[in-house]
Amino acid sequence: MRVSVFGLGYVGAVTAGCLSSFGHSVIGVDPAEAKVALINEGKPPVIEKGLGEKISAAVSNGQLRATRDARDAVLGTDLSLICVGTPSKRNGDLDTAALRFVCAEIGSALVEKDSYHSVIIRSTVLPGTIRSVIIPELEKASGKKAGVDFGVGSNPEFLREGTALEDFFAPPKTVIGVEDDRTASALEALYGPIEAPIIRTSIEVAEMIKYSDNVWHAVKVAFANEIGVFCKSLSIDSHEVMDVFCRDTKLNLSSYYLKPGFSFGGSCLPKDVRALVHKAKSLDLDLPLLGAVLPSNERQTSRGFEMIVQLEKRPVSILGMSFKAGTDDLRESPILEIVERLIGKGYDIRIFDRNISLSKLVGANKDYLLRMIPHVSSLLVETLDEALLHGGIIVVGNADPEFRTIGDRLRPGQFVVDLVRIKDHSRLVGNYNGISW
Ligand SMILES: NC(=O)c1ccc[n+]([C@@H]2O[C@H](COP(=O)([O-])OP(=O)(O)OC[C@H]3O[C@@H](n4cnc5c(N)ncnc54)[C@H](O)[C@@H]3O)[C@@H](O)[C@H]2O)c1
Incomplete structure (x- = not known):
């Protein structure tokens, strides 16, 4: 397949390098001259184990090149993956400026294109962003209709820096939030060599999955840390406790308790959370996550x-x-x-x-x-x-x-x-x- 990757940071560079190793023909796009030059010299623009080899091999066999020219990339490919940054604004909101800019560029190029092109958002975006920001921006710039003249989809990335290539080739899942079958088929072909379940869903569910995943991971870290602080104050080995905790795949590391519904109750959970939080207070420990559970x-x-x-x-x-x-x-x-x-x-x-x-x-x-x-x-x-x-x-x-x-x-x-x-x-x-x- 012919693919353009917009944004050559951690996600984009890894995506471009790995997709070209599947035999896809990839064009990377980034406004940063230095990143474009590095890729074209066969060098990785970010440090990630194994990425240098992938990029160097792909550039030398002609599977990968980089450019600053969005039009060139859109006209030369059938599918664009948007991997630009979506950082926090000062007030915590998501900054979609780079996304909107890229969509305007891609939209302008779509005006010149007769063949079907799919635009896929791999960046992390809040639910509703694709429908309320991305699609209107693409339609305004192209004068064309999403789902009819071009495809749009959400395909969140789940890689972790440091193990990005391993995660790319063996992700926990491939989520494709798309409404048109042509885009769905293109994405399935794109990730064909990856042996992970492909989950097709709506755009909004795909957008939201990424947030529930990341917030859950953050809650896990905060939970383990607060359990650790509590254990330390009582000279209990927190790692032994959490090792035993993690061996329980029936109730602890499982889908149990993870369906939205009504409050918990019964003779144990409220009483035991209350006792632990009370004990933490008596030990002068500040454990905001555990303290927030009963409220x-x-x-x-x-x-x-x-x-x-x-x-x-x-x-x-x-x-x-x-x-x-x-x-x-x-x-x-x-x-x-x-x-x-x-x-x-x-x-x-x-x-x-x-x-x-x-x-x-x-x-x-x-x-x-x-x-x-x-x-x-x-x-x-x-x-x-x-x-x-x-x-x-x-x-x-x-x-x-x-x-x-x-x-x-x-x-x-x-x-x-x-x-x-x-x-x-x-x-x-x-x-x-x-x-x-
Ligand atoms: N880093 C991770 O581990 C990770 C994992 C999963 C998802 N994500 C998400 O993926 C997205 C990208 O993250 P990242 O860490 O790769 O960001 P990054 O900051 O490393 O890279 C973003 C790149 O986009 C480029 N860019 C900006 N404007 C552009 C434009 N108009 N056209 C083309 N390129 C442009 C920048 O120059 C930069 O190279 C974010 O939404 C992030 O939340 C990141």
Whole structure:
């Protein structure tokens, strides 16, 4: 394939060098004269293990050259990968100036092109940037229509500096956010030799994946560091702790707990986070990430409550009272917190939870429930049908499989507030709101 790579920094230089090693014909573009000259001399413009060899081989066999001339690059290729910098502005916002400049250049060149050209954003951009900045800029400069006259896509880069070539050839995934099949096929051919799953999705999901990945990586580092600081103050070997932690691939390093949904609750997580944060304070440790966990969780509970109140509809039925399906443990169940607040606002409520029967609850569990909602027995109903009959708003509070079928059983005018993402929610458009989707 004939590919142009805009921006010859870390991402662009590695992309250009590695793609040419697949046999693609690559033109690199950068306004920096020095970078262009280095590439054309077969030298890497950035330090990265193995890159020099790739660039030198590609330049000497004619697979790679560099230029400052965007028009030359667009007219001589079928696909452009944009890898320019997107640094932070002083206020933290993303600076898209270089991106916009490149799009104007590529757009002007597209005016002269009859064949289909795809423009792919490899730079990290906030969700919405391609649709609201890149496409309008390209269309303005070219006078052509995205998706019809030329293709546009998001293809975020996942390499890490220092291991950039290894990461390029063996990425965890190749994400292509595209809407036109021609661009999708071109990208699949471009990365054909790479054995990583190709995930085709929307432009916005592709843009967002890069942010969720990087923010997650940042959270991991901050988490490990704060656990380390805590361990050090108690003379516990933090590395041994985290080694054991990382060996748990069932709950710790796994997809478990990583789906947007309702607040956590139950007899362990809130209590244990609270105790650790309290202990850290007593040791004069400043652990802002761990300290933010319970406030973040409480904020999610308040979000659920506000969603119900903002509907200005009554009465309310709650499906599921325990913090997760399949248990009768009500301790620190966030849904109980919502029920308590709704009662305070005078809501007429019914609650259905197949696992909760007041006569069978005992000990701390029962005490907790009666402390939170003393007259709870008058709110509990025996069947899902009774609950569905009562509410103008139906709140799905846990993921009991029976609740997944409620789409078929709703009356006109009933509204679903979903805190757990029921399976058939896409059918309920118009009378449905999910807490984080
Ligand atoms: N560095 C990484 O490890 C990494 C990893 C994944 C994603 N990213 C993302 O990739 C993008 C590029 O990052 P980088 O580290 O390679 O940046 P960089 O600053 O090293 O390189 C950017 C290059 O773009 C060039 N440029 C600026 N204006 C241009 C124009 N009009 N035409 C052509 N080139 C132009 C600059 O001269 C520079 O060489 C950023 O969005 C970054 O967030 C970086």
